[in-house]
Every structure is written in structure tokens, then in C-alpha cells.
Amino acid sequence: MTTRTASVDLPPVPTSVPTARHLVLELLRAWGTPHDREDAALLVTELVANVVDHVGGEANLTLEIETSEDWLRIAVVDGSSVPPIVRQLAADSPRGRGMRMVQAIADRWGADDHGDGKRVWFELRPAR
Helix, strand or coil, rough: CCCCCEEEEECCCCHHHHHHHHHHHHHHHCCCCCCCHHHHHHEEEEEEHHHHCCCCCCCEEEEEECCCCCCCCEEECCCCCCCCCCCCCCCCCCCCCCHHHHHHHCCCCCCCECCEEEEEEEEEEEEE
């Protein structure tokens, strides 16, 4: 079983959102993974956007990607210890749906303490 990993540091700025999305799409394509690349790209977009919107600052965020034939795990590490929140949907708010999408699409997801911050991750099984 082949396992592949990648890790990249990005600044917590708006341009890092599409950069992270494209990195995930290109890596999964190059690796020939059996996972839904569009789902992975959508979810990483949400996690990186959350860091940009809610953490920001001078510290980098780190995008971590690990895959094998049986699973794909993508994580975003940042310098904030505030855990992500799955908000209730509100018709009067155009924002705040990101973690709800992660919860609905990912096979598993969570957040762990990491140094002075946290690692928010999701896992996807291979597409059928």
C-alpha cells in the first residue's frame, strides 16, 4: 500500500484559499487517488477560508495532505486554539455554512490541539 504525503505553509491571506484548492486538486490528480477530488477541494477551501476569516495574523497556516488507496486525510494547522464551530443555518446570514459542509461531506472530521493552535482535519473514503 502506497502512502503519499505533502505539507505546505501558506500565509493566512485571501489568495491562499484558491492556492490551497489548486494544490489539492493537482496533487490528487498527480497521485492518481481514487478519492473525489472536487469534494476534497471544496472542503479544503472551507478550512483555509476559516483560517483567513477567523485567525489571520502573521503566522502561517499549514496544509497537510496524506493519502493511500483506502483514505484521504487533509488538515489545516493554524495558530489559534479556538475550535471550529458548526453553526445552525440562518436564512438571514449568507456566511457560516463552511463547517456544516465539512460535516455533511466528509466521512470523518475533527479538530485537535497542535502546539499553541489547532489542526482541523477531514477524511474521505475512495469514491465509488
